[in-house]
Amino acid sequence: MKAVTWQGKRDVRVEEVPDPTIQEPTDAVIRITSTGLCGSDLHLYEVLTPFMTPGDILGHEPMGIVEEVGPEVRNLRPGDRVVVPFQISCGRCFMCSEGLQTQCETTQVTGEHMGAALFGYTRLYGAVPGAQAEYLRVPQAQYGPIKVPEGPADDRFVYLSDVLPTAWQAVAYADVPQGGAVAVLGLGPIGEMACRIALARGAGRVIGVDLVPERLERARLRGVETYDLRDFDDEKALVAAIHDVTHGRGPDAVIDAVGTEAHGSHVARFVQQAAASMPRALSGPLAERFSVDRLTALHTAIDLVRRGGTLSLSGVYGGAADPLPMLTLFDKQLQIRMGQANVRRWAGAIMPYLTDADPLGVDDFATHRVPLADAPHAYDMFQHKQDGAIKILMTP
Incomplete structure (x- = not known):
């Protein structure tokens, strides 16, 4: 089959690889009909290269048709249309029963001291072949895949794999009071969808911050009050402007949907780029002990949120040696919630929003749809924010 493989920093290629097969009784094999390109994939493309191996198959946002199931998969049959969550969880362990599927005790990558295995996301998360491919082996298929109705286009449901539950969890963790x-x-994609979900769930005021004109315009058209970071001399000026329109206190909650590659952290960017350019024998151990994030967005969130408010972190962070303003966090009595989204925990609550009325606007959420063969161009376009690329779906 054809699949998108990682070959090095900013180097992805579509190659012929072996077809997946049933390896365990709880496996299924899915024929992919749509697969997303996620902002998290760009971290692999750019700064998390020390944890990648040439030939790794990328991608973790799939939906498709069941082709084959193992003998212990009794909830699916060939021909079923499914969305596959980006994490692999069993549904039976203590963590899954607590709604923490990203901490699944059956698939935890204990050798790396990490949580549940993820599709297409570095050796830290199990080096499981990813979903930017024609076919996908799905472990723990007796629990993970979500059956969806026939009929509507893939766009209606594909975001259940990652975008929708990640944005939903970001809003749920933010604990925004009604009004x-x-x-x-x-x-x-995550930040904009979080705005849409916050408005749908009763937030009185949703403020969005970015510096890409197309992103700002899309959010504004959905009722978000937008602030262009380029209009301010620094983050302090931005914080002051938003405080001015929130009773001088700041918003009740702030969602950081940026993560490790935030603009403005020049020293951290240099460290990230240097590590990514080193030979893998050196960069891996260095990154595991001394990696740092670009923390501009997180520091802005801490300054921006009101005292007693909540920070919800959905952007990916991976630093092992990040300095944090613990005095400010403690003094402001902030709550911080974070983590990979627990897809199956939120899927039932999200499904009623995927109706014909389409209140979240999923049908036209993608800005680009390209064939899998165009993946290298899609990565480059998305990385450089060209041609208004905000969300890209690929079709094998």
């Missing part, structure tokens, strides 16, 4: 104010830093 309250929330600011969202970063209006990429």
Whole structure:
């Protein structure tokens, strides 16, 4: 089959690889009909290269048709249409029963001291072959895949794999009071969808911050109050402007949908780029002990949120040696919630929004749809924010 493989920093290729097969009784094999390109994939493309191996198959946002199931998969049969969550979880362990599927005790990558295995996301998360491919082996298929109805186009449901539950969890963790104010830093796919969900769930004021004109315009058209980071001399000026319109206190919650590659952290960017350019024998151990994030967005969130408010982090962070303003966090009595989205925990609550009325606007959420063969161009376009690329779906 054809699959998108990682070959090095900023180097992805579509190659012929072996077809997946049933390896365990709880496996299924899915024929992919749509697969997303996620902002998290760009971290692999750019800064998390020390944890990648040439030939790794990328991608973790799939939906498709069941082709084959193992003998212990009794909830699926060939021909079923499914969305596959990006994490692999069993549904039976203590963590899954607590709604923490990203901590699944059956698939935890204990050798790396990490949580549940993820599709297409570095050796830290199990080096499981990813979903930007024609076919996908799905472990723990007795629990993970979500059956969806026939009929509507893939766009109606494909975002259940990652975008929708990640944005939903970001809003749920933000704990925005009814009629309250929330600011969202970063209006990429997750940030923009978080804005839509916050409005749908009763937030009185949703403020979005970005510096890409197309992202700002899309959010504004959905009722978000937008702030262009380029209009301010620094983050302090941005914080002051938003405080001015939130009773001088700041919003009740702030969602950081940016993560490790935030603009403005020049020293951390240099360290990231240097590590990514080293030979893998050196860069891996260095990154595991001394990696740092670009923390501009997180520091802005801490300054922006009101005292007693909540920070919800959905952007990916991977630093092992990040300095944090613990005095400010403690003094402001902030709550911080974070983590990979627990897809199956939120899927039932999200499904009623995927109706014909389409209140979240999923049908036209993608800005680009390209064949899998165009994946290298899609990665480059998305990385450089060209041609208004905000969300890209690929079709094998």
